[in-house]
Amino acid sequence: PWLRTLEAIHGFRETEKSRWSEASRAILRRVQAAAFGPGQTLLSSVHVLDLEPQGYIKPHVDSIKFCGSTIAGLSLLSPSVMRLVHTQEPGEWLELLLEPGSLYILRGSARYDFSHEILRDEESFFGERRIPRGRRISVICRSLPEGMGPGEPGQLPPACAPGPL
Numbered sequence: 238p239w240l241r242t243l244e245a246i247h248g249f250r251e252t253e254k255s256r257w258s259e260a261s262r263a264i265l266r267r268v269q270a271a272a273f274g275p276g277q278t279l280l281s282s283v284h285v286l287d288l289e290p291q292g293y294i295k296p297h298v299d300s301i302k303f304c305g306s307t308i309a310g311l312s313l314l315s316p317s318v319m320r321l322v323h324t325q326e327p328g329e330w331l332e333l334l335l336e337p338g339s340l341y342i343l344r345g346s347a348r349y350d351f352s353h354e355i356l357r358d359e360e361s362f363f364g365e366r367r368i369p370r371g372r373r374i375s376v377i378c379r380s381l382p383e384g385m386g387p388g389e390p391g392q393l394p395p396a397c398a399p400g401p402l
């Protein structure tokens with residue numbers, strides 16, 4: 238639902254999950270505490286993306302219609318490189334090495350003014366260092382779009398209706 242519309246992603250499968258084991262919920266609570274403020278409401282379901290070794294994500298900015306001001310992603314299995322490029326100033330960019338078990342948080346300017354992408358295996362370098370890509374799973378939490386309080390769930394796709402994590 239997130240990326241199919243953008244055709245930004247290749248070699249993947251995905252799902253949205255709202256039911257988690259207690260052990261997983263404990264981890265999601267840590268993500269929530271690290272990435273989101275007390276006033277932020279999260280989308281009720283968590284996005285899980287499974288990228289095959291040849292899979293990659295092209296540069297995009299998450300839709301402001303479906304996603305609020307914060308995106309937090311937990312990377313699992315293979316390391317990968319995320320590149321952020323300023324949408325107005327392509328010379329302004331940075332790369333993040335996403336080690337398995339790491340959490341990235343996109344908020345503020347990183348969320349709105351920079352595109353993000355996951356490099357394909359052939360281009361997967363962090364500086365000079367080659368980062369060979371294997372299967373990568375990411376678990377992504379997002380805040381609700383502003384003005385999308387529980388009173389206005391009609392504008393959201395059903396899987397994104399607001400609710401507790």
Ligand SMILES: O=C(O)CCC(=O)C(=O)O
Nearest residue numbers: 239240286294299310375
């Ligand atoms: O896999 C990730 O960490 C990022 C996924 C992403 O950019 C998205 O779902 O919009």
Ligand SMILES: [Fe+2]
Nearest residue numbers: 297298299353
């Ligand atoms: Fe994204």
